[in-house]
Amino acid sequence: MKSKNAEKSREYAEDLTPDINGEKAGSLPRVMIAAASSGSGKTLITCGILQAFVNRGLKTASFKCGPDYIDPMFHTKIIGTESRNLDTFFTDGDTTRYLFARTATGADLSVMEGVMGYYDGMGMDSFEASSYELAKTTGTPVVLVVNCRGMSRSVLPVIAGFVNYRADSGIKGVILNQAPDSLYPQMKKQIEEEIDVKVLGYVPYVKNLIIESRHLGLVSPDEIEDYERKLNGLAEIFETTIDLDGILELAGDVESLAYRAPVIRKVSGKPVIAVARDEAFCFYYKDNLEMLKETGAELIDFSPLRDEQLPEGIDGLLLGGGYPELFASGLSGNGSMRESIRDAIAGGLPCMAECGGFMYLHDTMEDMEGRQFPMAGVIKGTAYRTSRLKRFGYIRLRSNRDQMVLDKGGMAAGHEFHYFDSTSNGDSFTAMKPDRDKSWDCIHGDADLAAGFPHLYYYSNPDVPFRFLQRCLEARNTRREK
Numbered sequence: 001m002k003s004k005n006a007e008k009s010r011e012y013a014e015d016l017t018p019d020i021n022g023e024k025a026g027s028l029p030r031v032m033i034a035a036a037s038s039g040s041g042k043t044l045i046t047c048g049i050l051q052a053f054v055n056r057g058l059k060t061a062s063f064k065c066g067p068d069y070i071d072p073m074f075h076t077k078i079i080g081t082e083s084r085n086l087d088t089f090f091t092d093g094d095t096t097r098y099l100f101a102r103t104a105t106g107a108d109l110s111v112m113e114g115v116m117g118y119y120d121g122m123g124m125d126s127f128e129a130s131s132y133e134l135a136k137t138t139g140t141p142v143v144l145v146v147n148c149r150g151m152s153r154s155v156l157p158v159i160a161g162f163v164n165y166r167a168d169s170g171i172k173g174v175i176l177n178q179a180p181d182s183l184y185p186q187m188k189k190q191i192e193e194e195i196d197v198k199v200l201g202y203v204p205y206v207k208n209l210i211i212e213s214r215h216l217g218l219v220s221p222d223e224i225e226d227y228e229r230k231l232n233g234l235a236e237i238f239e240t241t242i243d244l245d246g247i248l249e250l251a252g253d254v255e256s257l258a259y260r261a262p263v264i265r266k267v268s269g270k271p272v273i274a275v276a277r278d279e280a281f282c283f284y285y286k287d288n289l290e291m292l293k294e295t296g297a298e299l300i301d302f303s304p305l306r307d308e309q310l311p312e313g314i315d316g317l318l319l320g321g322g323y324p325e326l327f328a329s330g331l332s333g334n335g336s337m338r339e340s341i342r343d344a345i346a347g348g349l350p351c352m353a354e355c356g357g358f359m360y361l362h363d364t365m366e367d368m369e370g371r372q373f374p375m376a377g378v379i380k381g382t383a384y385r386t387s388r389l390k391r392f393g394y395i396r397l398r399s400n401r402d403q404m405v406l407d408k409g410g411m412a413a414g415h416e417f418h419y420f421d422s423t424s425n426g427d428s429f430t431a432m433k434p435d436r437d438k439s440w441d442c443i444h445g446d447a448d449l450a451a452g453f454p455h456l457y458y459y460s461n462p463d464v465p466f467r468f469l470q471r472c473l474e475a476r477n478t479r480r481e482k
Contacts, residue, residue: 028104030138031251032065034114034131034171035145036162041177042145043071045203046113048234050078052244053109055235061107063100065134066115067394067415067455069283069321075113078231082286086112086138089122089129089394089434090413090457093137097259099287099459100138109251112140118162118171122394123435129394135170139257141250143173143200152183153190160195172250175242176202200250201242206234264462267296271315271472278303280331281356283321288458288465292318295465297472304360305330309340316350316472317341319357321455325367325385325420331360332373341376345449348478350404350471351378353451355418359383361451362422379444379451381424391416391440395431395454403428403445404471405456405464413460416453426452448475 033049035042046062053060062075062083067090075083084103088096104110114131121130135142144162148155155176163171176187179202188199238244273292275284281304289299299318300311305327310317324331332338341361345351351361359365361378366385375383395414399406406412414431428445431454432438443452448471458465 026105026256027252027254028101028110028257029108029248029251030100030104030110030112030140030254031247032112032114032131032135032140032142032170033145033175034118034135034142036147036158037117040145040147041203042113043074044234045145045175045177046071046111047074047078047231048203048238049242049244049247050075050111051231051235052238052242053111053248054079055232056244058108059106061104061110063103063110063112064115065112065131066129067417067457068115069285071113072286073282075111077227084286086134087129087457088133088137090460094260095262095459096134096137097257098261101257101259109248112138114142118142118144119165126435132166132169136168139255140170141172141254142170143175143247143250144171145175145177147177148187148202149178149205152187155187156191156194159191159197163195163197171197173198173200173246175200178203178205180204198246198250200246201238203241204237206237262459262462264291264294265466266294267466267469267473269473269476270296270298271469271476272298272300272311272313273316273318273469273472274302274311274314275299275318276304276320276357277301278305279322280305280324280327280360281320281322283354283356283455285455285457288456291458291462292465292469295462295469297465297469304337304341305334308334308336310337310344314349315476316468317344317352319351319353319360319451321355321357324356324360324365328365328367328371328373332365332375338374338376342378345376345378348448348475350448350468350475351451352405352468353449354455355416355453358451358453359420359422362424366420378449379422379424381422383420383422386419386421388419390418390421391431391453393417394434396434397429397431397443397454397456399445400428400430400441401445403450404447405445405450405467406461410463411461412456412464414454414456416455418453422453429454447471 033046060079063086064071072083118131122128127133184202361376362383364372365375365383397412399410425442426444427441429443431442
């Protein structure tokens, strides 16, 4: 079914400035789905809204506020193109707006999903990295999801508090989650009479559509049985209970974005980088991969689970994060791949490995039951499970010596989120918490290796991918000279 506002939305998109390498993009219709707190249902509601707009024939882009990998997988499954992260800790305002505009240009609508509670940032004294800061930075109107379970009239002061807490809150609409059908009309009337905000619908309790969680957050969309049918069922419900046309109208009432594009240096060759991509290794920032290509790389996917050896003719190796602990037996059983990776790195193949990829490089790794399995044998030590999150959150990384990705004193931003630890974390970087006086050593780094738990965000320092690819080309030339 086509929306009556679909053509209007396309008119907004046609007003865009085509050259996004300049300093201004057009109106870029956009909206953020935020929430009063984690667990309010914003991921499920965002996915249902995305599915509804896709079903209406709208070309939709999506984004996740913050460093989360899993929520963008759900968005990607729905819209058919990869969702992106936007994070105001990782990037300044210009770069954040550039990254948004680069993807949003040409879309009928862009939907951002918030993180945690709307105003939750680095700490009690800061809005940095909050959904609120991202909405301000990108000039995006906000629809606040409020879980009404156990409330009726009490929902009004909750909404009023969020709308009025900051004069520039940007909250233009609300969606009432788990609101009773019988009470919704009266709730909507009372809210709109007493608070300067539009009620854009409600979501009834939908037990069979709840997204399950596990130790790293939500399960991936491929693990949910009959996921597409369930999301289409939710989208059908939303056609009745949510004012989708009102959301489109709100998204279209935005101003143009001004920004300055970052300077990306290019290497003078085309290094071929093998990227581990399968069920065990699936955590990559899409913009990191795009930046590698923009810097000059050719990326080739391979599977440490199923392929017998690394692809031929590669110049570098990228091992991302994911769930190697859930596939420890299969990874360990693929001895030819473990040997191929061990021999390639020992032979001077440049490698970057993060979190799960770092764990895979160890001599041994535990699975979720604490059983140890042989791994690639590059890092002399064991990756083992702990009972709680280790070193969770944003970090700033300072290089302790000259190495492949940065010279001594060089800085980059990253994030950690893992229940595992290592007997050999490395010491080539110092990780520093930005909101308190806490630091620790991490990452094995030398002329050809950068392997550790932190996930780096390349746009925080474009020297990281440039130096990695430059080293890949140098190593290629060295091999050819032998």
